[in-house]
Amino acid sequence: GAGVSQTPSNKVTEKGKYVELRCDPISGHTALYWYRQSLGQGPEFLIYFQGTGAADDSGLPNDRFFAVRPEGSVSTLKIQRTERGDSAVYLCASSFQKAASGTNTQYFGPGTRLTVL
């Protein structure tokens, strides 16, 4: 495929509900990142996958947030018991990066705009 794709593009949910956000990275990219961009701010790191494993989840704000990448390609970010403060644009990025090989360019998807009412 062309670039990183994310679905849905928009998600509106009610406080307390569960949501799943999907990211489909560029084919062949081993590294996958999730970021969150609140209104008027720069994106903030959430979690990093190298292959199937979550190598760094230090950016997840609390245990309501969880992400998986079971086959080393598509990733799903899961948010339980959503709160109004979770409203933001959730961005996914992928890169062709081998662990400990140094920085490689991250390519971003268009994002999912999550609104919690």
Next chain:
Amino acid sequence: AQSVTQLDSHVSVSEGTPVLLRCNYSSSYSPSLFWYVQHPNKGLQLLLKYTSAATLVKGINGFEAEFKKSETSFHLTKPSAHMSDAAEYFCVVSEDSGAGSYQLTFGKGTKLSVIP
């Protein structure tokens, strides 16, 4: 720990005049530095990156940035602004977090307006 400070939240220039977007960084080691642009309702696009090669980095659409280690700066410039340059610009630093994660740390962004 790494951090980025974008010195201006909003810059306004006239079409055809130079653009200067200022960025200072803090990093423990030798960082990689990037500028990304975000047009309204569109994804982040890489403009240019510095990874310890030449200190003057040329990017797309006529933009360039100079890495100055002594000043811990990475300012973005363009000789002549175009209307299509109006967007949000993010200065970004990256280094290994220690877990092999080259996560990006973004500044708060500078909104560039171009006046006809």
